[in-house]
Amino acid sequence: xxxxxxxxxxxxxxxxxxxxxxxxxxxxxxxxxxxxxxxxxxxxxxxxxxxxxxxxxxxxxxxxxxxxxxxxxxxxxxxxxxxxxxxxxxxxxxxxxxxxxxxxxxxxxxxxxxxxxxxxxxxxxxxxxxxxxxxxxxxxxxxxxxxxxxxxxxxxxxxxxxxxxxxxxxxxxxxxxxxxxxxxxxxxxxxxxxxxxxxxxxxxxxxxxxxxxxxxxxxxxxxxxxxxxxxxxxxxxxxxxxxxxxxxxxxxxxxxxxxxxxxxxxxxxxxxxxxxxxxxxxxxxxxxxxxxxxxxxxxxxxxxxxxxxxxx
Amino acid sequence: xxxxxxxxxxxxxxxxxxxxxxxxxxxxxxxxxxxxxxxxxxxxxxxxxxxxxxxxxxxxxxxxxxxxxxxxxxxxxxxxxxxxxxxxxxxxxxxxxxxxxxxxxxxxxxxxxxxxxxxxxxxxxxxxxxxxxxxxxxxxxxxxxxxxxxxxxxxxxxxxxxxxxxxxxxxxxxxxxxxxxxxxxxxxxxxxxxxxxxxxxxxxxxxxxxxxxxxxxxxxxxxxxxxxxxxxxxxxxxxxxxxxxxxxxxxxxxxxxxxxxxxxxxxxxxxxx
Numbered sequence: 001x002x003x004x005x006x007x008x009x010x011x012x013x014x015x016x017x018x019x020x021x022x023x024x025x026x027x028x029x030x031x032x033x034x035x036x037x038x039x040x041x042x043x044x045x046x047x048x049x050x051x052x053x054x055x056x057x058x059x060x061x062x063x064x065x066x067x068x069x070x071x072x073x074x075x076x077x078x079x080x081x082x083x084x085x086x087x088x089x090x091x092x093x094x095x096x097x098x099x100x101x102x103x104x105x106x107x108x109x110x111x112x113x114x115x116x117x118x119x120x121x122x123x124x125x126x127x128x129x130x131x132x133x134x135x136x137x138x139x140x141x142x143x144x145x146x147x148x149x150x151x152x153x154x155x156x157x158x159x160x161x162x163x164x165x166x167x168x169x170x171x172x173x174x175x176x177x178x179x180x181x182x183x184x185x186x187x188x189x190x191x192x193x194x195x196x197x198x199x200x201x202x203x204x205x206x207x208x209x210x211x212x213x214x215x216x217x218x219x220x221x222x223x224x225x226x227x228x229x230x231x232x233x234x235x236x237x238x239x240x241x242x243x244x245x246x247x248x249x250x251x252x253x254x255x256x257x258x259x260x261x262x263x264x265x266x267x268x269x270x271x272x273x274x275x276x277x278x279x280x281x282x283x284x285x286x287x288x289x290x291x292x293x294x295x296x297x298x299x300x301x302x303x304x305x306x307x308x309x310x311x312x
Numbered sequence: 313x314x315x316x317x318x319x320x321x322x323x324x325x326x327x328x329x330x331x332x333x334x335x336x337x338x339x340x341x342x343x344x345x346x347x348x349x350x351x352x353x354x355x356x357x358x359x360x361x362x363x364x365x366x367x368x369x370x371x372x373x374x375x376x377x378x379x380x381x382x383x384x385x386x387x388x389x390x391x392x393x394x395x396x397x398x399x400x401x402x403x404x405x406x407x408x409x410x411x412x413x414x415x416x417x418x419x420x421x422x423x424x425x426x427x428x429x430x431x432x433x434x435x436x437x438x439x440x441x442x443x444x445x446x447x448x449x450x451x452x453x454x455x456x457x458x459x460x461x462x463x464x465x466x467x468x469x470x471x472x473x474x475x476x477x478x479x480x481x482x483x484x485x486x487x488x489x490x491x492x493x494x495x496x497x498x499x500x501x502x503x504x505x506x507x508x509x510x511x512x513x514x515x516x517x518x519x520x521x522x523x524x525x526x527x528x529x530x531x532x533x534x535x536x537x538x539x540x541x542x543x544x545x546x547x548x549x550x551x552x553x554x555x556x557x558x559x560x561x562x563x564x565x566x567x568x569x570x571x572x573x574x575x576x577x578x579x580x581x582x583x584x585x
Contacts (some may be wrong), residue, residue, distance in 0.1 A: 201413065
């Protein structure tokens with residue numbers, strides 16, 4: 001066979017140039033996206049690295065076991081002791097209570113907005129919830145101090161209304177908007193066909209919500225709950241202002257408390273950089289990090305199982 | 313007329329069974345400012361299949377959904393006129409809508425089993441109506457699935473997701489789900505439009521056998537289907553800016569072979585629509 005060399009026409013040449021330029025542009029954008037993705041990983045690794053670097057040395061002073069379960073936090077005594085059990089228990093207690101309070105209210109509110117409320121009510125209530133999400137946590141602290149804590153104090157006949165319960169209620173208010181909006185989205189996304197089928201079988205509105213909407217939206221609701229839990233674990237300022245700040249292991253929700261976040265926030269200013277207290281606070285941060293990571297992994301597992309159940 | 317008719321012989325049905333089951337009188341339906349149904353008056357006989365035919369958007373589904381008040385779910389829907397089930401006005405404020413929908417079941421255009429197991433799908437209705445015992449539920453599920461001609465195909469996979477079945481099976485599952493609440497009327501909104509011809513034939517056979525015990529109203533796009541399965545037929549039309557007009561209503565044989573209205577004739581001979 002004869003190979004014929006045909007010179008490319010001018011149009012073909014310019015076309016080729018265009019294609020090459022497009023390919024270059026494509027590469028460029030791909031590169032940027034790759035870098036952006038890489039940045040997230042680098043930042044995460046950086047955080048872990050700093051936490052480990054600054055926090056781990058404390059364990060040469062206090063063994064991890066004593067650090068976790070020790071009940072005495074005396075950073076400036078001689079010798080200092082670093083036991084974070086009071087913070088750990090406080091964080092767990094406050095997070096648990098705020099979740100228990102916020103989830104039923106949030107899911108019920110979401111069900112109301114998605115299935116029951118007429119559009120006019122929706123138009124009013126949804127922006128209000130979003131405003132609630134935008135209130136700075138310091139303001140929530142004020143509200144807790146001025147309004148809620150006297151109420152809690154008189155209700156439970158306490159010496160002070162600044163306690164874990166007050167903080168938990170404030171936190172539940174703060175995690176409510178995210179729980180409502182995420183689970184409302186999830187319920188709204190349940191196919192109309194399912195709801196119609198349920199109504200057509202003679203189910204009432206309540207039965208349809210309970211047996212069709214919520215189960216079908218469960219993965220979204222679980223995600224909403226986890227976001228709420230994450231918010232409650234991580235919230236610092238409100239808790240610092242209203243939880244009471246006691247350093248003992250709380251025995252009841254109405255005891256004054258210091259959570260892990262507020263311990264870091266209130267202590268880090270006084271800590272000598274690189275000193276023992278400084279290291280201990282970073283170690284608290286490390287444990288907080290592990291805790292939120294665990295919450296995320298559990299959430300992931302739950303969602304995965306839920307998905308498999310529906311995909312079967 | 314070039315449509316082959318294979319009419320069921322309805323003269324063999326016991327005469328006393330054929331009473332007026334559903335009745336619409338001067339019904340106007342509005343979605344906001346849009347009028348979807350115009351002055352509809354018709355009587356649906358019991359224990360028969362009534363087909364509603366007509367071009368897309370003419371209000372067939374709206375008419376169907378009138379009878380189990382599914383239009384209520386649409387925001388801004390408003391109704392004038394009277395609709396009766398066994399002589400009781402179903403739009404009266406005293407009516408329990410859930411109870412009405414239990415008596416008037418519905419099968420949708422797209423098979424819509426719940427994302428639950430086959431068993432739970434069928435048991436959903438009875439559970440909502442207060443049946444708790446597992447044995448009783450098992451009995452109802454088997455009976456309904458048999459009745460819907462699906463039992464032999466799914467008896468070994470009752471625990472599997474209803475969504476894992478084929479389209480035709482899913483639609484029969486939806487029919488079984490309706491049968492499980494023991495309705496008196498079954499409304500079918502283009503039940504075969506998402507199915508292949510074999511599955512369609514199965515559903516049609518099923519409808520014929522169900523019509524012994526149930527009043528069935530079917531909306532269909534497919535005129536052959538209407539001719540094959542229905543005893544009476546209603547032809548609806550939309551005129552320019554005027555949807556929801558009931559043009560002609562009568563025995564299927566008459567409507568297809570000797571339509572009274574010129575527009576019906578034009579439609580069924582394929583001259584428009």
